[in-house]
Amino acid sequence: MDVAIVPEYSNLLDNNFVTWDGEYAEDRSYDVDRGGYTELKNVFEQNGHTLNTIDLVNINKIDACIFVDSDMNWIKQVLECDNDPDMIYIMREPPCYRSFNSTSNLSRWSTVFDHILTWNDNLSQNYVNFSSYNWPQYLPQNIEEGYSxxxxxxxxxxxxxxxxxxxxxxxxxxxxxxxxxxxxxxxxxxxxxxxxxxxxxxxxxxxxxxxxxxxxxxxxxxxxxxxxxxxxxxxxxxxxxxxxxxxxxxxxxxxxxxxxxxxxxxxxxxxxxxxxxxxxxxxxxxxxxxxxxxxxxxxxxxxxxxxxxxxxxxxxxxxxxRPEDFSSDKFAEDVYSAVTSIDNSCSKWVPADIQSYIDYMGEADALVNNYDEIGRLEYISRFGKIIANRPSTVINHPVSYFACKSLVPFLPDIRIGSGWR
Structure with missing residues (x-):
């Protein structure tokens, strides 16, 4: 079984998301998660499978794809694959930060994804094709005493x-x-x-x-x-x-x-x-x-x-x-079990409004991920068309900010992925 994984940020590609040196560095993107995802890669390989970030695979040959929060550009591409790989979504951020992860929204997307993993107990206990997981944590104690x-x-x-x-x-x-x-x-x-x-x-x-x-x-x-x-x-x-x-x-x-x-x-x-x-x-x-x-x-x-x-x-x-519920081993076990036990008897169904969302937001995510290659003027032009056609869809997406900043350069820089915009 060949599995791809899509991290939220581009600086985690090239298998950076599933490679951890054993030391918790709080200043590295997603470093609190990397122990869990590295262990997940180990579990797949120990059972004769592969797990790599999506940039290192041929998506037309993968059996499954794991999405960590939503990247509509990759979701769009995987949905278009002829081999119809299983699609697994891992909900990471809360709805106040990522509105996509609201209960009302994710329950509708359960026909698009073959399985959804969530820390939200309400979702995992009350909806079909949902299961629970906890964020993998760095658990060793700090043996040094602090101040009196x-x-x-x-x-x-x-x-x-x-x-x-x-x-x-x-x-x-x-x-x-x-x-x-x-x-x-x-x-x-x-x-x-x-x-x-x-x-x-x-x-x-x-x-x-x-x-x-x-x-x-x-x-x-x-x-x-x-x-x-x-x-x-x-x-x-x-x-x-x-x-x-x-x-x-x-x-x-x-x-x-x-x-x-x-x-x-x-x-x-x-x-x-x-x-x-x-x-x-x-x-x-x-x-x-x-x-x-x-x-x-x-x-x-x-x-x-x-x-x-x-x-x-x-x-x-x-x-x-060493609370087991928050260990990297337990995280890897939960995700591996979800990916390898999907029932393929039901085909995916993408409602028309969700397909429209995927199309627009897929293009928007692609613009953000390729900002440096596209160039500022082309970025403004193409993103302006997206806003004109679907303002209600993109208004809460980070790319909206980038478009505004391209037009109004004095807005402050923010960090996304590996670079500042």
Whole structure:
């Protein structure tokens, strides 16, 4: 069985997505996933199959193709293959970041994909051809002790500044806490990350009339740090804001809380509704238990070292036990089982509106992936036609931003794939 895999970003092609050196580098794209995908490649090969990124294969000879989040250019090409390979979709990002991954949308795409893997427990438990998986995590403990309890500052946030119009997004909740500390307790809080002093980067921000935002938090903002320094910085603090990008969904647990465990810092968590089914509740502070930022502050600022240590020990014990649900081995097992057990008795069915979406968005994704080869003027011309024909389809896609930036060069650069646009 010859299997291709399509990563979300082009810098993960050439088998970079399925090759991992065993060391977790937080500043590498998808490095939290690479251990799992490398193990997946090993499992395929151990069972006499192959797994390579799609740029290294002849798609007309593959038996199956795995898509990690949606790349409509490759989806379009694989659908057009005469050999009709099985198509497997791995949902990675939440709907607030990638609207394609909403429950209503993915349930309709189940006739296009032969199987869909998702961390969303509601989807995996209630829809045909869906199954569950968890993000593979880097689980080794950090054996180095951090600063003493009395020497640590109270609270830190390390995240990029983002916005979303999704009703369950947590970007704004995170910023509510940041604003509270900036106004009331700036000496006990530090803020790190990208874009806190930059203009917004996405169409949603422009629609919300947030085109130019000054640095709102000069008294707490310490700049952007290399993500590789995240653990060292965490060890200087007692608590870390650890909000996922979205709530009101089950199973959405990313590397954020695991980074806290390894750094021996207590996470203040908000994200998956059912987080306690996956992680020990005594290892994190559940923000849902507080009325607001002031209530949270009163709790963490009055916590003594004994109570604090109980959280730390619970997190360390969890890592020490190497939780199987989040291991690379379990991830590889779940994906391999899904790919090799597809029932081919049913043929794919692509509804007309989805086919139209694939056609337009496939062309848009192809433009983004080949921006440097196409050239700016040709890019503007071709993308302008896509917007004119299907504005409702592309308005929330990153390529919309690139088109706007091509026309309005002073818009800030953003990173996608291996390059800045």
């Amino acid at each position: 309890f009395d020497d640590c500052k109270l609270l830190v946030n390390i995240s990029s500044r983002k916005h979303s119009s999704h009703p369950d997004e947590l970007y704004s909740a995170r910023e509510d806490i940041i604003e509270f500390f900036s106004e009331t307790h700036p000496e006990e809080f530090e803020l790190y990350g990208k874009w806190w002093t930059s203009p917004p980067r996405i169409i949603d921000d422009i629609l919300l009339e947030k085109i130019f935002l000054p640095n709102k938090y000069p008294n707490i903002y310490e700049g952007s740090i290399p993500i590789s320094e995240k653990t060292d910085l965490y060890q200087k603090f007692k608590f870390a804001l650890c909000f996922e990008n979205q709530t009101e969904i089950d199973g959405w647990i990313t590397e954020k809380i695991f980074d806290c465990y390894r750094a021996r810092i207590v996470p203040i968590y908000w994200g998956a509704n059912n987080v306690s089914e996956y992680l020990p509740s005594e290892s994190y502070i559940d923000y849902r238990n507080f009325i607001g930022p002031s209530d949270l502050y009163n709790y963490i600022s009055s916590m003594d070292e004994e109570e604090y240590s109980e959280y730390i020990v619970a997190g360390q014990n969890f890592l020490r036990d």
